[in-house]
Amino acid sequence: MRQPQIDLxxxxxxxxxxxxxxxPSIDLDAVARSAxxxxxLGAAHVGAPPERLVVDGVTHLRWRFGSGPHVLLLGHHDTVWPHGTLDRIPYAVTDGVLRGPGCFDMLAGLVMAFHAVAALPSPEGISLLVTGDEELGSPSSRALIEAEAREASxxxxxxxxxxDGALKTARKGTSMYEVEVVGRAAHAGLEPGKGINATVELAHQVPAVAALASPSAGTTVTPTSASAGTTLNTVPAVARFTVDVRAWSAAEQERVDAGMHALEPVLEGAKLVVHGGINRPPLxxxxxAALFERAVSVATRLGLPVPDQAAVGGASDGNFAAGVGTPTLDGLGAVGGGAHAENEHVLVDRLVDRTLLLHGLLEDLVAGRSAEGSRNRP
Structure with a gap:
């Protein structure tokens, strides 16, 4: 396997x-400009323009080279950072550390992908999908991701x-809920007994929901934001709270989902409406596993730093890809830290070796070395 020169x-x-x-994901015009x-940049490296796929106003990009099952590179170009962040945190490289909003999550990873593909003898057998709403949960791009993944090897x-560069070999699946409590309003001073207090009902439901967690299985069920009532002197007619669920297995997601939809009100006359459900399946x-072993083998062969593996609680679009049954390896982007935080950064001296690892893995997969089939195995 040859080792190309990567221009830092x-x-x-x-x-x-x-x-x-x-x-920022919420500004569709900004996302379109970013696209x-x-x-x-991508066309300059890979030699062809992408398809522009606009879904619900969000701009996504897709490159495909050749026919048949592809190796799919998956990324996103939206960030969590609002307009004006650059004024506070401008792009800078100091003492080998690159800083700037979105650099680690995940703009450096996109650039690495373009350089890795450009270094291949041919992009034949490669596809790239760059979405524009990952930080919002991929509402408009999920179908695109799943369709591309189904056709990928x-x-x-x-x-x-x-x-220090560990690859993400497991990610928790995510579920998102809002529990709406419907009571009945009444004057809190004159006739509180005629009301059904949605705040009190909410107080009963929050611990019931939290009890759905399973520490032994690593399943977290976290009530997060809450609101109730309208005025100080009114028995609240409506209350609501949101719930974040993370689980390592689809079975755990389904168990919690069933529990959420089985909630029963405690106060006579109160009603519950559960919105939401399973969002991303687990990776x-x-x-x-097989792709990780392959990455280790490539790194060893090329004399590159051999990556470790890690399981993480956060989800990505890789969850959708794995959810349709396609082998998926995550975390192949930059080495650094501070995702979504003021100290977001990338280690400059790791950009080249990580790009070489990605290039070598692509070359190995496209060549089909030691291939054992295209479904459920790389």
Whole structure:
């Protein structure tokens, strides 16, 4: 396996251009502008423009090279950072550390993907999908991701790594709920007994929901935001609270989902309406194990730092890919830290070796070395 030259200066130049193009997920115009920059950079590296796929106003990009099952590179160009963040946290490289909003999650990973594909003898057998709403839970791109993953032999996700470069071989699945409590309003001073207090009912339901957690299975069920009532002197007619659920297995997600929809009111006359449900399925280790072994083998062969593996509680679009049964390996992006935080950063001296690892893994997968089939195994 040959080892190409990766131009660090050009990597940094490309990352800077993406970081300095603000792309908060909630601003569709900004996401569209960001997509144009990503499209131009990608085309310059891979030699072809992408398809522009606009779904519900959100701009996604797709490249496909050749026919048959592809190795799918999966990433996103939206960020969590609002307009004006660049004024406080401008792009900078100091003492080997690159900073700037979105650099770690996951703009550096996109740039690495373009450089890795450009270094291949041919992009034949590769597809790239770059979405624009991952930070919102991928409401408009989920169907695209799942459709591309179903046609792929393997999915490599350019989300950032863990710690010193560990690859993400398991991710918890996520479920999101809102519990709406419906009571009946009444004057709190004149006739409180004629009311049905939604706040009191909410107080009964929160511990019932929290009890659905299973520490032994690693399943967390966390009541988060809550609201109730309208005025100080009115028995509240409506209350609501949201619930974040994380689980390592689909079976645990389904158990909690059944429990959420089986909730019963405690106060006579109160009603409960449960909104939401399972959002992202888990990326279970069985879906990444063979790809991880392959990545370790490639790193060893090329004399690159051999990555460790990690299981993480956060979800990504890789969960959707694994959920349709396609082998998926996550965390192949930058080494650094501070995702979604003021100290977001990328270690410059790891950009080249990580790009080489991605390139080597792509070359190995496309060549079909030691291939054992295209479904459920890389």
């Amino acid at each position: 200066h050009r990597l940094l130049t490309d990352v800077r251009e993406l970081v300095e193009t603000e792309s 144009e920059v990503v499209a131009r 393997a999915v490599l996700v350019l989300e950032a790594s863990v710690g 279970e280790e069985s879906m990444s």
